[in-house]
Amino acid sequence: MSANRTLAKLRGISEETIAEIDALHIQLEKLVSRATNGQFNTSVYNAIEQIENKLQVLWEFGIDPAFHHWKHLYEFRCQWLGRKFKCRNTGEEFIIPEDVQERDFYPFGDCFVDVGVLNGYSRFGGPVEEIKNVIVEVK
Secondary structure (H helix, E strand, C coil): CCCCHHHHHHHCCCHHHHHHHHHHHHHHHHHHCCCCCCCCCHHHHHHHHHHHHHHHHHCCCCCCHHHCCHHHHHHHHHHHCCCEEEECCCCCEEECCCCCCCCCEEEECCEEEECCCCCCCCEEECCEEEECCCCCCCC
16 A cells, blocks of 8 residues: 555645654555454554554544554454355365455355454354364465
């Protein structure tokens, strides 16, 4: 992801600041990619939060955690990434991919998994079972 050039122009953001914003987005993508199922890391989360604060300053917005996106995404992916499910009717297996986003809906076999929203809802349908205690490397 990179800085929105139109918004930057409207806000009078310098090219130097835009380059810094772009670099911070690269750092955020790397930090969020460290999400692994069930392995939430507080130091990664805090690093993401600090970068999001810095981005708000660079964009000349007030610091407001309510507008943070990346730390929310990291926490969400830690809950879902790599979880493995199986349809008991067809035997088909499905692994939640690394690019999972809130409200993603995954049909497989005679089942589905709706990952819902962080600390909100999720839904499962059909003869689905989660295969627990399996470490799955998502690529």
